[in-house]
Amino acid sequence: MSTVQSVERAFTILEYVSAGASGVTEIAGQAQLPKSTVARLLATLESLGAIARVGDSSEYRLGPRLAELVGPVDATVQLIAAVRPHLERLALQLGEGTGFAVPSGSTVQVASQVDGEHAVQVRDYSGEMFPAHVGAPGVCMMAEWSDADLDRYLARPLAGYTEHTVVHPQQIRERIALVRRDGSCWAHEEFALGISTVAAVVRGPKGRALGSLYAHGPTYRFPGQGDADWIAEQIRRTAQQVFAPPADGGWH
């Protein structure tokens, strides 16, 4: 079936506005459309609430309407609330800090963090975002990506946060293969010197990966000698418990 050109153009304009383009002429240039066409589509999107002008200017930003349609904030807040008791229990069990990161495009964002019991701690990263390849939580999320998404991500230059950050695409692919096999991932001093992290994904009731649950600590004591496998097992086990199915084996 054919599609509607005007609607496709409207979404193109929304993408440019979302990406920061803000005036009629700028958007027309980027979208390769006549100004009058862009102006008319902008007026339509504005009347719908999909975009809004900034004050009296001719600069546009996304408006409230799309957020109203999507409404995902509630789900993420509930997810964080559901995960946090597990983070607290795990922090007591391991004696180290724990955290939960949610995917956000090709980054992951630290959504919740619980301190361990030691005086020497990992600082609070709550709210901060990292490229997906930088550290165990993100690599665990990447293991859930399609091949196409992974290829696209690895085709671009990747930032190294420390000299230990794995940035070579082939090495990233290999460790993703390991994550897919083992269900968890260790990273040492990759997003910050002196910090080690082990992560596993939290899956929702329907099996979709919602984020990564992890523990971290100073590399000099975490993991303790011979503890890495046991700690990884606790991480995987805790991640599975967040949305554990009933004992009869499944959801209906």
Add this chain to the structure above:
Amino acid sequence: MSTVQSVERAFTILEYVSAGASGVTEIAGQAQLPKSTVARLLATLESLGAIARVGDSSEYRLGPRLAELVGPVDATVQLIAAVRPHLERLALQLGEGTGFAVPSGSTVQVASQVDGEHAVQVRDYSGEMFPAHVGAPGVCMMAEWSDADLDRYLARPLAGYTEHTVVHPQQIRERIALVRRDGSCWAHEEFALGISTVAAVVRGPKGRALGSLYAHGPTYRFPGQGDADWIAEQIRRTAQQVFAPPADGGWH
């Protein structure tokens, strides 16, 4: 300037899909449009990723594209991260539990909660949602609404969670007037028996209300005798500190 009918229709369809309507015929009926028109617009939205079919069926759901455009999860997670140290400090200062609620349509959702020091505590409400009129945080958010939004909300039957919940529209209007004057709000045993809450809104750098910061405790000890005004002052002061402007008086 004129607007583009096809784009308006596409958004109408998105609203019906978002609200749960799922098939061509159902949406056509609700939107009062011919089936072929709806089918073509659905096909366009599907090709854009704005909606997606559920498996091989003809049921539609919102697709990932809109969430990608909006991307508000990051902002809320960052907001929660920004607020939490203030909640922790305030909980220590007051000796009672504190919390932060974000607006979600005509409800408010408890986004973060910190326990007080007492053995007798308010239980964890993290993630839970309440109608805006039920309790201090929501009433503070309502004080930010336009008159039209307020009229619309008050025109419908309002749930009472306890016999103390204020559900009479005129009384709600009066207390909103008080919030607008005083900048904070007390509520006693309105969303749950035995719990008192005092709240004030947290404003972003540009003055927009982002959510409500509050303290709560068992009504028998909170507030202490003669403490209500002082506690309210601490709540307002803490709320203002979350995004305090520089000392020169403003943002530029």
Add this chain to the structure above:
DNA sequence: AGTCCCCGTCCCACGATGCGGTACGACATG
């Protein structure tokens, strides 16, 4: 098994709507 009903898809004729060029006023800059 046959019939009926409803759904979603597709096709096509038609004209309404969207397109895009252009002019103009407002504003910023030198």
Add this chain to the structure above:
DNA sequence: CATGTCGTACCGCATCGTGGGACGGGGACT
């Protein structure tokens, strides 16, 4: 003051979107 750029409004045109209707598929019912 001159110039350049922007956003808006207008208008002629024809392309694109509309909507009626046919059709095949699938499910329900007898």
